[in-house]
Amino acid sequence: MITHDNAYFxxxxxxxxxxxxxxxxxxHPLRLKILCVIGExxxxxMDIVKQVGTTQSNISQHLDILREKDIITSRxxxxxxxxxxxDKNLLVLMDAMQQTFCAVD
Amino acid sequence: MITHDNAYFxxxxxxxxxxxxxxxxxxHPLRLKILCVIGExxxxxMDIVKQVGTTQSNISQHLDILREKDIITSRxxxxxxxxxxxDKNLLVLMDAMQQTFCAVD
DNA sequence: TTGATACATAATAATATTTTTATATAGTGA
DNA sequence: TCACTATATAAAAATATTATTATGTATCAA
Numbered sequence: 001m002i003t004h005d006n007a008y009f010x011x012x013x014x015x016x017x018x019x020x021x022x023x024x025x026x027x028h029p030l031r032l033k034i035l036c037v038i039g040e041x042x043x044x045x046m047d048i049v050k051q052v053g054t055t056q057s058n059i060s061q062h063l064d065i066l067r068e069k070d071i072i073t074s075r076x077x078x079x080x081x082x083x084x085x086x087d088k089n090l091l092v093l094m095d096a097m098q099q100t101f102c103a104v105d
Numbered sequence: 106m107i108t109h110d111n112a113y114f115x116x117x118x119x120x121x122x123x124x125x126x127x128x129x130x131x132x133h134p135l136r137l138k139i140l141c142v143i144g145e146x147x148x149x150x151m152d153i154v155k156q157v158g159t160t161q162s163n164i165s166q167h168l169d170i171l172r173e174k175d176i177i178t179s180r181x182x183x184x185x186x187x188x189x190x191x192d193k194n195l196l197v198l199m200d201a202m203q204q205t206f207c208a209v210d
Numbered sequence: 211t212t213g214a215t216a217c218a219t220a221a222t223a224a225t226a227t228t229t230t231t232a233t234a235t236a237g238t239g240a
Numbered sequence: 241t242c243a244c245t246a247t248a249t250a251a252a253a254a255t256a257t258t259a260t261t262a263t264g265t266a267t268c269a270a
Binding site: 159170 | 227229230232237238
């Protein structure tokens, strides 16, 4: 449940650090698009490449960044690497972003 | 109401751009801390400087960035400039972040 | 074992961000 | 006006990020 009754947001510096790293990782148009494309699925890298639309190398490097920051995980399945968003909470966050930035108003 | 029944997140490129800019703006530890410190309040720059803890110049430049990206607004009140978070939705987003990154589990 | 597909890595050049230091401007009260 | 407080701006150095190009490695199927 999301509640908020303080005037300010209490966050320990440690959490500020964690959160800002995650936001930074999501704060790049290609990486955000990657996350949107993956959503709740588990997708091979090449599918991501095709849907996002840049070079395979570029996607691979951005996936690395998302992995380093613990935003996504991946596992090998045969010749493919399947990627998915690590944390259900991040999907919630993305929902909130959709509400915020894709407002229908 | 937040709902999510697609496997992926549909976001127009235009919204991806907007959202990633906002995330990028929030994705710096000092700027995120600034936002947490402000919260729902309206705070003079010097209060922010004191609570965040870096130079006045540095804060001023980060505030500029937050203003440029439409994350905060500010108005003059006598000799002070009062800052606040522009959009209620952003506070919701910050709540979601708090849930995500400050999990009590 | 060869060739094809899927993905990763390295190096580098271009560009952007961040912090610092110094200085400028605006308001306020004496 | 003067000194003081609050805030902004400029310039430069340090550092980080990004895209590109080329190449490397793993898997698979024939």
